[in-house]
Amino acid sequence: MTVPTGVSPDRPATIHDVAALCGVAASTVSRALSMPERVNFRTRARIEAAAAQLNYVPNAQAKALSSGRTKAVAVLVADITNPFFFDIIRGTQLQLKAAGYTQLLVDTEESDEVEAITLEQLRQTADGVILTAPRLGDEALARAADKLPLVTINRDIPGIPSVVLDTPTATNQALDHLLSLGHERIAFIAGPDGSSSSQRRWAALSAAAQDRGADVTRLGPFAPRTYSGAAAADAAVHSGATACIVFNDLIAIGMLQRLRERGVRVPTDMSIVGCDDIFGADFCSPPLTTVTAPVEQAGRVAVTMLLGKINPGYGVSPRRHSVVPTHLTIRASTGPVPADRP
Amino acid sequence: MTVPTGVSPDRPATIHDVAALCGVAASTVSRALSMPERVNFRTRARIEAAAAQLNYVPNAQAKALSSGRTKAVAVLVADITNPFFFDIIRGTQLQLKAAGYTQLLVDTEESDEVEAITLEQLRQTADGVILTAPRLGDEALARAADKLPLVTINRDIPGIPSVVLDTPTATNQALDHLLSLGHERIAFIAGPDGSSSSQRRWAALSAAAQDRGADVTRLGPFAPRTYSGAAAADAAVHSGATACIVFNDLIAIGMLQRLRERGVRVPTDMSIVGCDDIFGADFCSPPLTTVTAPVEQAGRVAVTMLLGKINPGYGVSPRRHSVVPTHLTIRASTGPVPADRP
DNA sequence: CGAGTTTTGACAACCGATTGCCAAAATGTG
DNA sequence: CACATTTTGGCAATCGGTTGTCAAAACTCG
Numbered sequence: 001m002t003v004p005t006g007v008s009p010d011r012p013a014t015i016h017d018v019a020a021l022c023g024v025a026a027s028t029v030s031r032a033l034s035m036p037e038r039v040n041f042r043t044r045a046r047i048e049a050a051a052a053q054l055n056y057v058p059n060a061q062a063k064a065l066s067s068g069r070t071k072a073v074a075v076l077v078a079d080i081t082n083p084f085f086f087d088i089i090r091g092t093q094l095q096l097k098a099a100g101y102t103q104l105l106v107d108t109e110e111s112d113e114v115e116a117i118t119l120e121q122l123r124q125t126a127d128g129v130i131l132t133a134p135r136l137g138d139e140a141l142a143r144a145a146d147k148l149p150l151v152t153i154n155r156d157i158p159g160i161p162s163v164v165l166d167t168p169t170a171t172n173q174a175l176d177h178l179l180s181l182g183h184e185r186i187a188f189i190a191g192p193d194g195s196s197s198s199q200r201r202w203a204a205l206s207a208a209a210q211d212r213g214a215d216v217t218r219l220g221p222f223a224p225r226t227y228s229g230a231a232a233a234d235a236a237v238h239s240g241a242t243a244c245i246v247f248n249d250l251i252a253i254g255m256l257q258r259l260r261e262r263g264v265r266v267p268t269d270m271s272i273v274g275c276d277d278i279f280g281a282d283f284c285s286p287p288l289t290t291v292t293a294p295v296e297q298a299g300r301v302a303v304t305m306l307l308g309k310i311n312p313g314y315g316v317s318p319r320r321h322s323v324v325p326t327h328l329t330i331r332a333s334t335g336p337v338p339a340d341r342p
Numbered sequence: 343m344t345v346p347t348g349v350s351p352d353r354p355a356t357i358h359d360v361a362a363l364c365g366v367a368a369s370t371v372s373r374a375l376s377m378p379e380r381v382n383f384r385t386r387a388r389i390e391a392a393a394a395q396l397n398y399v400p401n402a403q404a405k406a407l408s409s410g411r412t413k414a415v416a417v418l419v420a421d422i423t424n425p426f427f428f429d430i431i432r433g434t435q436l437q438l439k440a441a442g443y444t445q446l447l448v449d450t451e452e453s454d455e456v457e458a459i460t461l462e463q464l465r466q467t468a469d470g471v472i473l474t475a476p477r478l479g480d481e482a483l484a485r486a487a488d489k490l491p492l493v494t495i496n497r498d499i500p501g502i503p504s505v506v507l508d509t510p511t512a513t514n515q516a517l518d519h520l521l522s523l524g525h526e527r528i529a530f531i532a533g534p535d536g537s538s539s540s541q542r543r544w545a546a547l548s549a550a551a552q553d554r555g556a557d558v559t560r561l562g563p564f565a566p567r568t569y570s571g572a573a574a575a576d577a578a579v580h581s582g583a584t585a586c587i588v589f590n591d592l593i594a595i596g597m598l599q600r601l602r603e604r605g606v607r608v609p610t611d612m613s614i615v616g617c618d619d620i621f622g623a624d625f626c627s628p629p630l631t632t633v634t635a636p637v638e639q640a641g642r643v644a645v646t647m648l649l650g651k652i653n654p655g656y657g658v659s660p661r662r663h664s665v666v667p668t669h670l671t672i673r674a675s676t677g678p679v680p681a682d683r684p
Numbered sequence: 685c686g687a688g689t690t691t692t693g694a695c696a697a698c699c700g701a702t703t704g705c706c707a708a709a710a711t712g713t714g
Numbered sequence: 715c716a717c718a719t720t721t722t723g724g725c726a727a728t729c730g731g732t733t734g735t736c737a738a739a740a741c742t743c744g
Contacts, residue, residue, distance in 0.1 A: 010489070012465060012466055014729095014730060014731080015730065015731060016730080016731095024693070024694085025693065025694045025695075026694095026730090026731080027693075027694070027695080027696095027731095027732080027733075028692085028693050028694075030731065030732060030733085031692095031693080031732090031733090034732080038691090038692080038693090039692075039693080040691085040692065040693090043692085043693085055462075057462060057463060057465065057466065058730085058731075059407075059466045059729085059730050059731065060466060060467045061403045061406040061407045061412065061466070061467070061729085061730080061731090062407055062699090062729070062730030062731040062732090063730080063731060063732080064403040064699090064731090065401075065403045065404055065407055065698095065699045065700065065701085065729090065730080065731070065732095066698075066699050066730080066731050066732045066733085067699085067731080067732065067733095068699075070403065072446075080428070080431060080432045080435055081432060083425070083428070083621060086422070086425070086428050089422060089431075089447070090422045090423060090449075093422055093447060093448075093449050094449070097448070097449070102446055102448075102467070103446065103447050103448070104414075104444055104445065104446060104447075105431070105435060105445050105446075105447040106435075106439070106444075106445070107432075107435050107436070107439070120397075120399060121399060123354060123399065124354055124399065124401045124402060124403070124700095125402045125403070125444070147352070253625055256625070257625060279425060279621065279622060280621060280622035280625065280626070283595055283598070283599060283622065283626045283627065284622070284625045284626065284627070285625065285626070285627035285628075356699095356700060356701085357700065357701060358700080358701095366723070366724085367723065367724045367725075368700090368701080368724090369701095369702080369703075369723070369724065369725080369726095370722085370723050370724075372701065372702060372703085373702090373703090373722095373723080376702080380721090380722080380723090381721095381722075381723080382721080382722065382723085385722085385723085400700085400701075401699085401700050401701065403699085403700075403701090404699070404700030404701035404702090404729090405700080405701055405702080406701090406729090407699090407700080407701070407702090407728095407729045407730065407731085408700080408701050408702040408703085408728070408729050409701080409702065409729085410729075466730095
């Protein structure tokens with residue numbers, strides 16, 4: 001039952017083994033496998049048979065070395081702890097695998113240092129990089145981008161293709177939602193100072209507030225973690241706000257927990273709106289009103305754009321910037337303004 | 343301000359560029375960088391300076407080709423959708439990066455086919471593989487394992503190093519917990535038939551039940567997804583059980599939702615015990631009593647074992663099998679048996 | 685059936701590193 | 715100062731593929 005390989009029993013078969021087995025040159029095997037039309041179909045059939053028999057798998061390193069492409073794409077996320085990034089990872093994984101690419105996953109731990117070093121290392125290891133919520137400065141990113149195909153997610157830099165989740169629009173919907181419920185003192189619980197998403201949302205929100213004559217205070221910054229929710233909740237209560245629009249669901253869920261501890265009822269005493277609609281937002285207590293972002297889709301789109309850049313003429317993807325729409329999902333964490341607080 | 347490289351401005355510097363810049367042979371550069379003691383310290387200093395100046399980064403592919411090691415480890419997970427695997431990924435990522443390894447992430451989509459093919463492909467691309475909850479048969483895995491360093495998580499196969507989360511022990515604790523609360527009709531909500539975790543837990547549980555003269559019924563199999571919880575909940579209700587020990591938190595959370603829809607109160611009418619203590623288990627409603635498994639730690643241990651196998655003498659890691667203890671975390675989804683149901 | 689055209693496949697250089705081998709240089713010894 | 719010993723560093727082969735070049739073979743057609 002053993003396969004008569006004729007080579008060392010254990011070592012993976014090389015192109016030379018295949019060539020030897022059917023009595024042709026190695027280059028012919030290479031051609032038969034990569035440019036089928038350049039080789040006689042009888043020869044090709046023999047080669048294919050031999051390859052199958054020897055269980056031949058091309059060596060990715062060797063291929064990369066001579067062709068200059070690794071067929072690998074790195075996905076850099078700021079924090080694997082955050083469920084938000086899970087959805088990105090899932091989306092990119094799916095799409096990359098479909099295209100025959102390998103996914104390198106790197107956690108940059110919210111550090112621009114790590115980000116920079118990683119990009120430098122990756123230059124020869126990956127054919128391209130997807131950068132999610134990068135912390136690096138515009139200039140550094142632009143420099144990286146012309147050494148290596150790059151697509152950013154949730155960060156828009158001139159000249160660099162990007163996928164942006166249009167959360168500001170939905171955040172403004174959230175504002176209207178809260179205003180319609182009678183809230184007049186609203187707090188925006190900001191994310192990290194370095195986060196461009198947070199900045200964009202605040203910009204949109206404060207503009208909209210002014211436009212509508214509403215009072216929206218900015219609190220923060222807060223780290224995008226559940227445990228930050230406690231401090232955020234306390235700050236919100238102290239500010240006298242009756243409703244909060246929160247940077248992300250992680251913080252929002254932490255706030256929910258803290259508010260319960262403090263005996264502040266949601267939404268009776270305080271309304272909370274999250275952002276992202278991560279895993280858990282629908283089954284926390286109360287289920288969270290939040291901005292639903294098709295994060296996984298953003299990951300897929302980013303991959304498509306990146307592959308389009310890596311292989312020009314691969315598909316028609318002239319778009320360099322993609323804005324993914326989001327919407328407000330109203331659940332149970334928002335309600336009418338408390339009666340005693342007009 | 344531009345660096346006087348002397349080479350083509352854009353292409354990454356190679357070892358030859360460095361050699362040329364300081365007038366030595368490429369091999370000397372290689373030695374200076376990898377076996378510092380073999381090269382005169384003056385020469386070495388010059389080489390290091392030149393490398394820094396040229397921003398030299400060794401080409402990983404070339405290195406892999408000649409050395410035979412890629413400095414990459416693949417992590418195969420059955421389903422990236424599942425938060426359980428996030429913790430694994432986080433643990434492995436952390437530990438791999440610390441050791442200077444790259445992480446290749448592959449979602450096998452719960453398919454033994456994909457698993458098998460991936461393992462075959464990876465043979466030359468990764469120095470080793472961590473397989474989480476593999477679906478492949480023992481024999482196929484054993485065959486893969488002697489072509490490529492392999493560590494499994496939650497699957498114990500003779501001859502293959504493994505990290506196993508000791509959930510059965512804690513599941514039995516859960517049984518005692520429920521018995522002490524007066525429950526007499528208990529259901530085990532089983533995971534997929536192919537899951538060895540599910541099998542081990544059921545084996546331990548049914549043995550313990552017999553031992554204690556308790557009545558535990560097995561229901562299922564159910565897919566490990568939130569949406570399976572609906573069917574599981576209905577099956578549990580129909581079975582007349584007053585308490586359920588559930589394969590994992592995903593299903594348990596789904597059950598919580600479905601039970602609420604049906605007007606079955608948890609824990610008043612029905613107690614639920616989950617497993618894994620995933621993100622969300624503490625803030626769902628009611629917070630889930632569950633078996634807490636240090637999943638991230640399991641990932642780290644797996645990496646340590648794997649690296650020990652890849653680099654013999656790397657550290658002292660003679661252990662081929664690691665059992666990670668777990669414990670029952672009692673929250674609010676379990677309570678006394680309903681009064682009307684003795 | 686031979687000249688002209690196309691197809692086919694072998695050879696060899698190359699990608700960027702590693703490493704065994706050996707000669708040149710530096711050092712030590714008598 | 716000559717000789718033995720140790721360092722140091724260069725040459726060249728190698729890893730497993732890709733690809734440009736070109737001769738031989740197969741084909742077309744008059």
